[in-house]
Amino acid sequence: xxxxxxxxxxxxxxxxxxxxxxxxxxxxxxxxxxxxxxxxxxxxxxxxxxxxxxxxxxxxxxxxxxxxxxxxxxxxxxxxxxxxxxxxxxxxxxxxxxxxxxxxxxxxxxxxxxxxxxxxxxxxxxxxxxxxxxxxxxxxxxxxxxxxxxxxxxxxxxxxxxxxxxxxxxxxxxxxxxxxxxxxxxxxxxxxxxxxxxxxxxxxxxxxxxxxxxxxxxxx
Numbered sequence: 001x002x003x004x005x006x007x008x009x010x011x012x013x014x015x016x017x018x019x020x021x022x023x024x025x026x027x028x029x030x031x032x033x034x035x036x037x038x039x040x041x042x043x044x045x046x047x048x049x050x051x052x053x054x055x056x057x058x059x060x061x062x063x064x065x066x067x068x069x070x071x072x073x074x075x076x077x078x079x080x081x082x083x084x085x086x087x088x089x090x091x092x093x094x095x096x097x098x099x100x101x102x103x104x105x106x107x108x109x110x111x112x113x114x115x116x117x118x119x120x121x122x123x124x125x126x127x128x129x130x131x132x133x134x135x136x137x138x139x140x141x142x143x144x145x146x147x148x149x150x151x152x153x154x155x156x157x158x159x160x161x162x163x164x165x166x167x168x169x170x171x172x173x174x175x176x177x178x179x180x181x182x183x184x185x186x187x188x189x190x191x192x193x194x195x196x197x198x199x200x201x202x203x204x205x206x207x208x209x210x211x212x213x214x215x216x217x218x219x220x
Contacts, residue, residue, distance in 0.1 A: 012076040012169055014152035074152070078183045087148060094146070096187040100126040103139040103198040104177040109205035121173040122207055123148040123180065138198035147211040150176055
């Protein structure tokens with residue numbers, strides 16, 4: 001397992017296929033929905049095909065531009081010194097000795113009727129401020145100093161352009177959390193995987209807002 005640490009850094013980026021679907025697919029879905037809506041509303045009124053096409057093109061363009069602005073660069077850069085985190089376009093560095101063990105948060109949130117559950121994954125960690133803290137204790141979202149959304153990273157595409165090590169690290173949420181903890185263990189001279197990655201299951205729809213507020217606090 002130590003062979004993965006022979007390189008100086010391991011850079012992990014979101015899956016490019018998911019990024020394309022996010023930026024291109026969502027505006028397409030919106031245009032199709034809008035088209036059905038227009039035909040339902042104007043069923044008895046003759047509006048030209050070019051008018052519908054123009055409305056669809058304008059909607060798609062604004063949706064595409066909005067999602068491109070919203071999806072700022074994110075990446076994880078692992079080295080023997082620590083974790084360089086780029087989140088929502090802002091970069092911060094955290095030495096492994098200053099970070100608690102990474103916790104995997106399995107989050108489920110539902111609609112207002114308690115149906116249609118959506119599963120999302122985050123990595124959480126605390127910034128250690130004293131020797132009295134237990135660095136391997138699980139980090140709840142309420143205690144987190146770092147909260148990293150990782151859904152866009154997780155997939156296993158052999159032709160995505162990512163290296164074999166990058167693919168192995170990102171093929172599942174537990175694999176990604178275990179990879180970060182393995183780099184931390186190696187850097188701190190701890191037996192790798194001797195302490196399992198903490199996993200916490202939670203239900204909330206506020207984690208993305210919390211992640212952004214924590215990021216702003218680290219980079220301000």
